[in-house]
Amino acid sequence: MVEQPTQPGGSRVVIEVWSDLGCPWCYVGKHRLQTAIARRPDADRFGIVLRSFELDPGAPREPEENAKSFLRAHGGTAADVLRAERQMRALARQEGLAYSLSRLNANTFDLHRVVQYAGAHGRGFEFFSTVQDGFFAGTLNPHDPDTLAGVAEAVGLDGRRAREVLAGSEYADRVRADRDAGLELGALGVPFVVLDRRVAAPGAQKVPVYDRLLQQVAGPVASERVS
Incomplete structure (x- = not known):
């Protein structure tokens, strides 16, 4: 975690989140x-x-299947995957989050291209978050173009354009550029959060840690400024 002095209060703070769809800790x-x-x-x-x-x-x-995907990428046994998934589900539920064990994983490059399209219209995080929440809840198929087009429309985008992006190769350079930028900033994996390009936090931090990071870049909340 890297920290630098706080900026003056009142200005806009941009928080960049490097993430991938099927990463439980990102969720x-x-x-x-x-x-x-x-x-x-x-x-x-x-x-x-x-x-x-x-x-x-x-x-x-x-x-x-999620287990097959995990084993292909990380090795281990099916029992290891199930144990880890059950632990993750318990943690998610403690935080009020739905967590389905019956998820299907696939290459996410095309999804990220649609995220980039959404981001170009100020809806990237909203689009991605909606897809990811539905994916982990087991209520949404992120690998279905019609489903992604529907999410695009739900967040105020053009579903037809989302289908066009999926069918072509637009925004591929932006997907790669994002990953390269994350690596240059020190990301060894995701989630990787950078606040105002001055504070970096790898991994899924707990809420009190994010509280401190927000204060680091934006100053204390009003109640904390009273002397």
Whole structure:
């Protein structure tokens, strides 16, 4: 974690979040960060920008069971996967988050291209977060173009354009550029959060840690400034 002096209060703070769809800690960490922001009276000062980061660029395009995907990428046994997943589900539920064990994983490059399209219209984080929440809840298939087009429309984008992006190769350079930028900033994996390009926090931090990081870049909340 890298920290530098606080900026003057009142200005807009951009929070960049490098993430990938099927990363459980990204899912949990995202909600912890949102909780920390929401409980500040100046929450509207903070804007979250989703940055693309493929954890498994070699993943197949055809969806595969979560256990198979994990074993292919990390090794181990099916029992190891089930044990880890159950532990993650318990943690997520403690934080009020849905967590399905019946997820299907696939290559996320095309999804990230749609995220980039959404980001170009100021809806990247909202689009990605909606897809990821539905994916982990087991209520949304992120590998279905019609489903992604529907999410795009739900967050105020053009579903037809989302389908066009999926069918072509637009925004591929931006997906790769995001990952390169994350690596240059020190990301060894995701989630990786950078606040105002001055404070970096790898991993899914707990809410009190995000509280301190927000204070580091934006100053204490009003109640803390009273002497």
